[in-house]
Amino acid sequence: MRSSNKAFAALCAAAIGMVSVAAEAQPSAMVEDQPILLGEPYSVAGVLYRPADPAAYDEVGYAMPMEAGSKGELTANGEAFVADAITGAHKTLPLPSYVEVTALDSGRTILVRVNDRGPMRNDRLIGLSPGAVAQLGLSGPSAAVRVRRVNPPGQDQVALRSHERAAERLESPPALLKVLREKLQQTRLPAPVAQAPMTAAPARAGATFDRPQPRPVTTKPTAAAPASKEQAASGRYFIQVGAFSSRANAEALAKRIGAQVEQGGNLWRVRFGPYATRQAAQAGVRAAAAQGFANMPVMAKDGR
Template identity: 40%
Template structure:
């Protein structure tokens, strides 16, 4: 690269005087371009989507596909209370303390880095489930992942989600239920640029406010269980997707499909599941008595 002195000399020889320096406005917020996700086949976004898809590359040592171009900002919620041991879309039982997440498009078994746009902290998660079921949310974190990221004290958090191929050691750590190696925090300047690209929070994205008055708890008879009705949908595929995410069942009722979970032997168990449903955006979730004769 020519030096500053040689550049001035060259301009002098050419007969052109150096142009006076113009004042410049310094903006310390860098331009950050998020990569558009690679188009996926329709089945990639279903609750039972494959572990790898066309347009995905195999993760080194991860044993699953990774969408190499996925990079998006949005809002993360978290889930887990009352769902311990319930089957996930990947087939593995849900483990609340593990560092996992639910996503609509990333292949099951793949990995992603999730960055808090408030603190810059970044963690590595494994995608084991489909979700979020609420429109306008980017990813659902397990409680363990939310705590590791430092967002378990709020219902929604602004995040960046990037697909990536983990090292063998990091993939093995997540498989054992441990956290991957620490990531470098994202600089404040980059966080500001990313926050500028966040979508607006809509009523559908925002968690519902708590009920003004507590619900009256049903009183089951001996041997009678309790059910949690998560929500009712006019779309059967949507109901099936939500039911799978909760480990529940779909019950048709005329032109609607009800998602119900249970039965539960105790009110405390049913209440935990209902609270988890409310935390995930289903503010009308309710506890019901199991119909007589039902199993």
């Protein structure tokens, strides 16, 4: 009888262990596609953007990597920014929405869930999370792409909402890629200036891409005015665009957007500033918006 009790206890322990393992294997919480956020028209660095819900959207342009959400750790629709998730940022499409992104040099195509606003640069069409950049096989600061809005099957939507990858799409044939490259050249969008375009490994022999030459720059890009020594000594206002537990990640973002890194406790903060007055700090607000961090508040050092 005692032997039977021991066997029963062993079975119970095994069942509990299986439940624990299953619980640990559960994926992170799935995000929702409702409510859909469109938003009012907004202006960044003097450019007006009007969010819209087009039934058909199909454009070519340049993609850039996004290392954080437009609100630091959050995206524009309030979701946590997950670097490994296959997500994107767009200036006007509904949040969320789904798009197929095709690399114009290789023809490789993936499904991306758009859940953020940005990138706020006229020579960039879409921002891609590190996970999306990796799945598309890109490297570098920019790449020529096609972005087409789609209504994917439910299982693909669930996969992206669960921060997993959807099934990859068929590669675009060479004849279509040729048409899309010509369309990109005809749009006369300025190619990324002073940066080497992001490239993907060719999917087939002979897959090449003649990039449009950069157009002359006639105006200076918006940037934060550098603080003088006197301002740095007395400045107490700043614009914080992110806080990281990793110093390397903070320094990488700061280098990319021209900001500063400051340690506070166990966090490394990426900031524009310091500025002597709130009015002067508006230069930092404009600089952050130009990099895709919209509506960043002015903060005081003694209020952190």
